[in-house]
Amino acid sequence: MLIISDQDIAVHLSMSEAIDAVEKAFQEYHLGKAEMPTRSTIMLPKYNGSISFMPSYLEDAEAQATKIISIYPDNPSKGLPTTTAWLILNDPSTGQIQAFMEASYLTALRTGAVTGVAAKYLSRSDSHVAAVFGAGTQARTQLMAVKTVRKIEEAKVYDPLHSRAQKYADEMTEKLCIPVKAAKDGEDAVNGADVVLTATTSKTPVIDRKWLEEKTHLSAIGAFYPDWRELDSQTIKDAKVVIDDWEAMRLEAGDILIPISEGVITESHIYSTLGELVTGQKQGRISTDGLTVFKSVGLAIQDACVAKAVFNKIRGKEP
Numbered sequence: 001m002l003i004i005s006d007q008d009i010a011v012h013l014s015m016s017e018a019i020d021a022v023e024k025a026f027q028e029y030h031l032g033k034a035e036m037p038t039r040s041t042i043m044l045p046k047y048n049g050s051i052s053f054m055p056s057y058l059e060d061a062e063a064q065a066t067k068i069i070s071i072y073p074d075n076p077s078k079g080l081p082t083t084t085a086w087l088i089l090n091d092p093s094t095g096q097i098q099a100f101m102e103a104s105y106l107t108a109l110r111t112g113a114v115t116g117v118a119a120k121y122l123s124r125s126d127s128h129v130a131a132v133f134g135a136g137t138q139a140r141t142q143l144m145a146v147k148t149v150r151k152i153e154e155a156k157v158y159d160p161l162h163s164r165a166q167k168y169a170d171e172m173t174e175k176l177c178i179p180v181k182a183a184k185d186g187e188d189a190v191n192g193a194d195v196v197l198t199a200t201t202s203k204t205p206v207i208d209r210k211w212l213e214e215k216t217h218l219s220a221i222g223a224f225y226p227d228w229r230e231l232d233s234q235t236i237k238d239a240k241v242v243i244d245d246w247e248a249m250r251l252e253a254g255d256i257l258i259p260i261s262e263g264v265i266t267e268s269h270i271y272s273t274l275g276e277l278v279t280g281q282k283q284g285r286i287s288t289d290g291l292t293v294f295k296s297v298g299l300a301i302q303d304a305c306v307a308k309a310v311f312n313k314i315r316g317k318e319p
Helices: 006-012 015-030 104-122 137-149 162-176 186-190 233-238 246-252 254-262 274-278 300-314
Strands: 002-004 040-044 049-058 063-071 083-090 097-102 129-133 154-158 180-182 195-198 217-220 240-243 270-273 292-295
Touching: 002 300, 006 097, 006 104, 006 300, 015 049, 015 104, 015 137, 015 274, 015 300, 049 300, 063 300, 083 104, 083 300, 097 104, 097 300, 104 137, 104 217, 104 240, 104 274, 104 292, 104 300, 129 137, 129 186, 137 162, 137 195, 154 162, 154 186, 162 180, 233 254, 240 246, 240 274, 246 254, 254 292, 270 274
Parallel strands: 002 097, 129 154, 129 195, 154 180, 195 217, 217 292, 240 270, 240 292
Antiparallel strands: 040 049, 049 063, 063 083, 083 097
């Protein structure tokens, strides 16, 4: 059994490889070649936190994994990360454990990767300016992923804590070799943006429809409770909306569930799942599209495919 650290994952698997693995996983899932029980979550209101259990199996990738992930929004004030995760990778042919992994970076990597897949199909091919909401680890991989699939030349980041936004801007400017600036507020961040990425722990919208350009693509990945959302109802109403999964959406996606409860939209407003796009069953962006939104709450198949890709790389196999 291998013991694989966050650092090992960062060293051995690129964002491009993660995007490729996640795209193939969504193809498998849509074609019925995956097993993914509903995420099981224990809410801990006493500590304003949650712990979730996420098993899945991908037939073609021969990947079976179970992730345990904790989300504690108050942790930064204690000097701890908001999100912490661990993963067990099993050999599907024997049930034996192949690897035990730290999965905090893996979670950020696979979450960035699914945004990269969505941007590949839903953002304009000439997109070159990005806006990021949130300045944590997830926000870093979001920008990395979009820059992998589009020629992003500049970006702005907004976080309520300006010092965090400035630190993010400095680090990502150096990492991505593009200018990244800290925005003064949310409206400033999205001004002129072709792609908007939200990776926050906000319970209420951080985006106002009035701020957005008409052909902007948005990826909302931060809210995954039914009463939390990052996008306002008008943005959802005006957009071509793609989700990661119907069942997960109905249980957890406040960005969709709240506008439905308000009567602003119905489920029929949702254009497709990501699996329908990557298999070609539905078409991605077309020239007449305005706003596009990808709403993801995160699926266990993303963890399994990226974990197996890392395992294969470390074992000297092709991912």
